[in-house]
Amino acid sequence: MSQDTSSNAQASSVGVSSSVPSPSVMGTYGRLNVVFDHGEGSWLTTTTGERYLDFGSGIAVNALGHAHPKLVAALTEQAAKLWHTSNLYRIEGQERLAERLCAASFADAVFFCNSGAEACEGAIKAARRYQYVLGKPERNRIITFEGSFHGRTLATIAASGNPKHLEGFGPEMPGFDRIAAGGFTADNLSAVEAAITEETAAIMIEPIMGEGGIRVVPNDFLRGLRELCDTHGLLLIIDEVQTGIGRTGKFFAHEWAGIEPDIVSVAKGIGGGFPLGAVLATNEAAKGMVPGTHGSTFGGNPLAVAVGSAVVDTVLEPGFLEEVQRKALRLKQELARLKDEFPDVILEIRGSGLLLGLRLKPAVGDAIAACMDEKLLCVIAGDNVMRLIPPLNVTDEDLAVAINRLTKSLARLSSG
């Protein structure tokens, strides 16, 4: 009751940030008690004027940092013209972005949605529909991997199989065969082969398990999956929601393995902070996705695709991805130096491109808090890993500031 009273008492000051989070927002997140007011580049400023260096990028979303002039212009120009028409009509921006994505990748066609989970759901639906139109409706099961993360919808929590995400949300959606975490070895690949049955439609994997602890899937393993899919008539779905759109220094992370998937899910970085997701597919894999089979009211609306196009155009500018690779190498070298300096804090450096993780000895929550104290934002991942995911266009100057702040943060956790 006392809580009710206090929220009533605050009704007259709605919108004013207080020192405690509002109980009116459903408590599904464990949030840090900081409120940001505005951002620029790799920097965020709180409502009380404190500046933080953002090496979390809103969980790999702000691919080009905050308030990028091109993205602001794309959004405001579109906002003044047209916000939404629905997919009952052609949307020029969608066609343009789809063509750009196809020209830059394995894909022939794109379905637009609004989030990563939706993109993964769309990918799963496309794979099932593909087998269905081939006359094999019994082929509807998807092989996935323990420790993966594909989103929080009922299908994607079943795909990932994280017990914490499934608990209390039963019945668990059937149709997924999860491979036990096995370190992506040859043995693990044999386990995948053994799991393939006459009911298998596809294999779905993240090229780097992001939420699961920045575990990089070796190129050989991805190539092995491609071969298994070819041999058994399965589709290979690569979940690039976190790794796509330049995050690893290639447009897509699977390019490092030299493979061509059948379906790819993207979200996070593609909208640069505007909600946008997409399913990319070959014409063959998209065969079943004919009018009426799938849809999204908001999917690829004019505002989202205007920003998405500006992001993709920027990432595909000559030299941009090379710069990501250069800065990634520099950051990784600095992290290796920190690991030598603080062997009692950093156990392992993981990741690729500007998706890097530090597996820590102390609790990762303590490390995130120490970084917060130094005004550096990082993101937690599974396996006691701290994620460093700066904007792709982070400056060398900001990289140096981050290393400096990280050094101070880790020194607090070190006993040496």
Ligand SMILES: *Cc1c(COP(=O)(O)O)cnc(C)c1O
């Ligand atoms: C974040 C993420 C998702 C889910 O994206 P949402 O936009 O939160 O639904 C799916 N797959 C991967 C690999 C992700 O990193």
